[in-house]
Amino acid sequence: MEAVQDLPPGTAPGLRTKSQLQRRRRILQAAAALASRGGVEAMQMRTVAERAGVALGTLYRYFPSKMDLVVAVVGEELDMLESSIARRPPAAATPDGRAVDVLMRATRGLMREPELADALIRALILADVELPFGDRMAGLLVRVAGLSDGRATEEQAVLAASLGAVWVQELLEMLRGRRTYEDIQRRIEIAASRLLAEFPASRVE
Amino acid sequence: MEAVQDLPPGTAPGLRTKSQLQRRRRILQAAAALASRGGVEAMQMRTVAERAGVALGTLYRYFPSKMDLVVAVVGEELDMLESSIARRPPAAATPDGRAVDVLMRATRGLMREPELADALIRALILADVELPFGDRMAGLLVRVAGLSDGRATEEQAVLAASLGAVWVQELLEMLRGRRTYEDIQRRIEIAASRLLAEFPASRVE
DNA sequence: ACACTTACTAGAATCCGTTCTAACTTCGGT
């Protein structure tokens, strides 16, 4: 479990023909479908390969490990979240409000496919992922909170990353059946109000 | 990967004879020793069983899965942390200072056995652990921060849990080689000052 | 002491990720 993008990876260089792009697409699709019901364990490499109509060896050529496959699937989910946000940006007045908005939107998205979400999140935390989920989410939060107006302090980055960490942890708890959507919302709001509120101005308390 | 405490578990009921207690102890010791160098992969069930001088089947009777074994090992580490804190309580003046103190003490402890720490933390995140590492650490933080003087608000519990989540995430980053001890300290301080500072009084800024 | 339930042991067997092999295709250059 190591590599990130691979030899014939996604949008990146290396994909020669259209059939390779399509193969990759079929693989990702099969993987997501399998994980959607049954979670990680249902997403077995043999099964993915079979369902995608490629040989096991080929699957491993595209994704050197199961983890790489998971990371790729997550990447696609994040793409969707980002474009969703671009389409309809969070409207809240405060930075922490906007951050909560984005996180809860992501939460709802993940809740639609709990098995998939579970598989993906756990796998990601485990992974030696080079393209960090956390960093990407933190960057998104910084942008969305509008904290980076000009100066993107280290402190702000840390705070955004912290909120991301809290969110991930809450998601895990939800997937373990120990939080409801409402729990998460409340808890994220509490954490966000502390972490992201701009103290001089808006205090949410 | 599910169960938590098992049939013949630790201090809990179920352990009939002394030899069983000793067996359990030998297993935990062997597991920790193996994980200390070589990490998760070195801690193979066959090897643990062999080194503990029990049959593979017996190991599985005591710990139904590798995860359960890991959880138990972590439990022991937490015991040690708690008694260390009881021995020498954090002295900082502010709640967030005390929390940082405890977290960094735990960090140093884990850093002494990076392979072990890596194995343990990852496994914990993965586990459907019923005896939540997070909750236990959060409780510890609440106590240590002295936030619960009389009233242990839900908000306080959430904030402590949040700080715990941030810490775990930072640890993971460290284990991936992306944070130094100093990084963690700085980042935890930033998060703690926001999450735990008592706003009316001490502002750390 | 005796019968019996429960724990333990050695080892085979199963499952799944990953690797390896040998033969077959596809593609780009000529």
Place this chain on the structure above:
DNA sequence: ACCGAAGTTAGAACGGATTCTAGTAAGTGT
């Protein structure tokens, strides 16, 4: 149209966690 490199395939093979089996010891109640 032909050649060699790179991509693909079916399937065997390997490694480690987990499960299963049959038989042997240990602890308990009478």
